Amino acid sequence: MKRIILACSAGMSTSIVVSKMKEEAKKRGEAYEIYAIPGETIEEELQLYGNDVVAILLGPQVRFMKAEAESQAKPYGIPVEVMDTLLYGTANGAKILDRALQIAKK
Amino acid sequence: MRVVESAFLVSLIYESGLKGMKRGWRLHELVSCFAREPVARREKTKGGTSMSAKEKAVEVLGNVANKITNQKYIMAIKKAFVTLMPVIIAGAFATLVSNMIMGTESGLAHFEAFRFLADYKPIMSAISYATLNFLTIGAVFLIGIELGRINGEKSLFPGLMALIAFISVIPTTLELDVNGTATMVKDVLARQFSDPKSLFLGMIMAILSVEIYCKLGRIDRLKIKMPDSVPSNVVSSFSSLIPAIITVLLTATLGFVFHNVTDLYLHEAVYKIIQQPLESVVQGLPGILTLMFVAQIFWVIGIHGNQMIKPIREPLLLGAIAVNMTAFQEGKEAPNIITMPFWDVYMTIGGSGLTLGLLIAIFIASKRTDMRSIAKLSIGPGIFNINEPVIFGLPIMLNPLMAIPFILTPLVTGTIGYIATATGFAGKAVVMVPWTTPVILSAWLSTAGSWGAVITQIICLAVATLIYLPFVMIANKKDMDQQTELTHSA
Numbered sequence: 001m002k003r004i005i006l007a008c009s010a011g012m013s014t015s016i017v018v019s020k021m022k023e024e025a026k027k028r029g030e031a032y033e034i035y036a037i038p039g040e041t042i043e044e045e046l047q048l049y050g051n052d053v054v055a056i057l058l059g060p061q062v063r064f065m066k067a068e069a070e071s072q073a074k075p076y077g078i079p080v081e082v083m084d085t086l087l088y089g090t091a092n093g094a095k096i097l098d099r100a101l102q103i104a105k106k
Numbered sequence: 107m108r109v110v111e112s113a114f115l116v117s118l119i120y121e122s123g124l125k126g127m128k129r130g131w132r133l134h135e136l137v138s139c140f141a142r143e144p145v146a147r148r149e150k151t152k153g154g155t156s157m158s159a160k161e162k163a164v165e166v167l168g169n170v171a172n173k174i175t176n177q178k179y180i181m182a183i184k185k186a187f188v189t190l191m192p193v194i195i196a197g198a199f200a201t202l203v204s205n206m207i208m209g210t211e212s213g214l215a216h217f218e219a220f221r222f223l224a225d226y227k228p229i230m231s232a233i234s235y236a237t238l239n240f241l242t243i244g245a246v247f248l249i250g251i252e253l254g255r256i257n258g259e260k261s262l263f264p265g266l267m268a269l270i271a272f273i274s275v276i277p278t279t280l281e282l283d284v285n286g287t288a289t290m291v292k293d294v295l296a297r298q299f300s301d302p303k304s305l306f307l308g309m310i311m312a313i314l315s316v317e318i319y320c321k322l323g324r325i326d327r328l329k330i331k332m333p334d335s336v337p338s339n340v341v342s343s344f345s346s347l348i349p350a351i352i353t354v355l356l357t358a359t360l361g362f363v364f365h366n367v368t369d370l371y372l373h374e375a376v377y378k379i380i381q382q383p384l385e386s387v388v389q390g391l392p393g394i395l396t397l398m399f400v401a402q403i404f405w406v407i408g409i410h411g412n413q414m415i416k417p418i419r420e421p422l423l424l425g426a427i428a429v430n431m432t433a434f435q436e437g438k439e440a441p442n443i444i445t446m447p448f449w450d451v452y453m454t455i456g457g458s459g460l461t462l463g464l465l466i467a468i469f470i471a472s473k474r475t476d477m478r479s480i481a482k483l484s485i486g487p488g489i490f491n492i493n494e495p496v497i498f499g500l501p502i503m504l505n506p507l508m509a510i511p512f513i514l515t516p517l518v519t520g521t522i523g524y525i526a527t528a529t530g531f532a533g534k535a536v537v538m539v540p541w542t543t544p545v546i547l548s549a550w551l552s553t554a555g556s557w558g559a560v561i562t563q564i565i566c567l568a569v570a571t572l573i574y575l576p577f578v579m580i581a582n583k584k585d586m587d588q589q590t591e592l593t594h595s596a
Contacts, residue, residue: 009410012542013494016487040185060498061410064171085408089498091483 003052004034004100005045006083007069008059011036017083020093021100030101039065043072050076054104057096060085079103164407164504171409178256179313180417186248187420193244194424197237198538201431204230205554212555234435238428239301242308245421246272249312257320263346264316270354271315272308275361275372299373301432302425306381307373309421315353322349388422391524394444395517398453402513405458408503412458423449427538434536434554443527447535447552450491451559452523452566455545457493459512460519462545463570464496467578470571474585477578490542507581511573518573519566532559 004021008014014036021034032054037045039062046053056073058065063082070080081103087095174180207214208227215224247265254264276299280291298304322328328348332341364372387393397419401411412419423446430440456462465488468481477500484495502508526532532549533556539548549563550556 008494009413012490013487013492016492016495038188040188059494060408060503061405061494062413064168064175064409064413067172068176085498085501085503089495089501089503090480091495091499 001031001033001052002054002104003049004032004055004057004104005042005053006034006036006057006059007039007042007065008036008062009039011038013061014059017088017091017093017096020091021097022093024093024097028097030097034097039069042069046072046076046078050078053078055100056080057100058082060088076105078105160504167404167407168409171404171414174414174417178253182249182252182256182313183309183417184413184420185252186245187416187424189248190241190244190424193237193241194428194538195540197234197428197431200230200233200237201435202537202551202554204234204435231435234431238432238435239297241300241302241425241428242304243269243300245305246308246312249309250316253313253316254320257316259320259323261342261346263350264319267319267350267353268312268315271357272311274354274358275307275311275364276304277371277373302421302428303377303381304373305421305425306384307376310376310380311357315357318356319346319349319353322352325349328352384418385422385426388418389426389442389444391521394449394524395520398449398516398520399513402459402516405497406503406509406512408498408501419449424538427535430534430536431538440534440536443524443534445535447537447539447548448523448527450539450541450543451535451549451552451563453516453520454491454541455519455563455567455570456488457491457496458516459493459497459502460515460567460570461493461496461502461512462488463515463567463572464500464508464511464574464578466567466571467574471575471578471582473582477581489544491544492542507577507584511577515570515573519569522566522569523562526558526562526565530558532556532562535559 006014006018006021018034018036025032025034033052039058042056042065053073053076056069056078058069058080060082066080066082073080081099083096084099086092087099204227205213208223208230210216210221210224213223214220215222246268250268251262251265254261254267257264273295276295278293278295280294280296282289282291323346329345330347332344361372364370364375368375388397397415401415404411404414423444426442427445427447430442430445433440454460456465461484465481465485468477472478472481480495480499483499484493487493487495497503500508502512523532527534533553535552536554537552539552543551545563545567546560549559553559
């Protein structure tokens, strides 16, 4: 199954967004595995599932990780984006999912 | 001074932010921007002018954040401490069980029927010795691995390299006082080298040795050549031979020469010159408040503040709680007031900035539906000290009105917690608890059942609510002004 990864500091605050996105994906009948991980483990995650991951979204509070995440994701051609702060703060699962699918690796 | 710079920057944020508010950069407007495209909103916040002072300040702080987090030694240390966390928690578990269940004075074993539990205390002591007293060994090994990985090394050898280099500079002969006569004991690894007392020497030796090892590894002439038919794994194990030998030769020589020239061991020098001064700064109230202040400034621009201060905070505060746990386990007085749980219990209730107090203030006084709905969304995670929804949703980020209490509150409650602990009203933290432990439970568990600590924590939460209240009321008023303005202009 295709994967969408969300990453923040400990993967905890981001899991709030994840649950909203899952709800939304289910509603639309989109089959994606969406989950949160700590930013430090992106590289290991990609070593395991790099070929299935279609997008990496970073929490705005760890936007300083973007450059590193991009270099780790580049070999797999996975786009990395920092989530919009307000969509993130209000856990707007629908809009974030929209954006993820828009940038997702085809 | 970086702190002074940050203070200046934040005053810039306030000033220009207030101007921005007059220009119409308002909270509820931002919230109502959901429906619009992100690009449109960005133009709106810029207000059509060129880069403002606020944006400049945000950019500068953002760059500082990038520099800090992409610095490889900081990255390695941070990652190592993330991996070390279960070790510390395991030690905490053993300490807790040992005292609250198997303890004959304050634990369950106090009662006759459970007295037999006390016999099993050595199990818990073994766990706590294996975890808390070996924190430095774990840190050295992990920093070595992480730094090696950052340097492009694929094997786990740098972890071992770091450990060897560390051991190569410490004395293995101890002078012991046995019945009044000094006796030399050979071939021992003293506890002060495996527990947090040598943490900084360990971190320095790990970084130094792995850097040397990786640099040497890039020199082609030092590689042992093998025919093509030899498997690549075998080749790589041989190719690291010469760099490893040179590295350990250099570190062991360093330890030897240092001792002969200065008559001091390297560990004594590093402890006295680096670790002890840092510890005493962080153990003092001004030091810990400064650290918190810096973290809060970063949060205000929407960057994970704790991530910025972790490289300093983690070794010192985790070291402090490990030392307290060991003392508690051994029935001694815990030495440190400021520890990792102190930070979590008194200075981050509901997340950075004690936003649980803000949520309560909103439920009490806010007339704004936008703020109330964000507060409702945030209360669940807030109980577990997760507050990104508040910081980005309310928002606190780049919102001068909320930034003031957000920065101020932890400084006030930290002072309250410090005074309560120093006077003995609240117990010192003697057990590490995860930062996600809810309020009241966190104070009770981390102090192994001090009700004074629980009361102090509740006072801190009440004070936080009181500090946030007026700002929530101003936010009500601002919303009303905006409404009238809109009707007038319409």
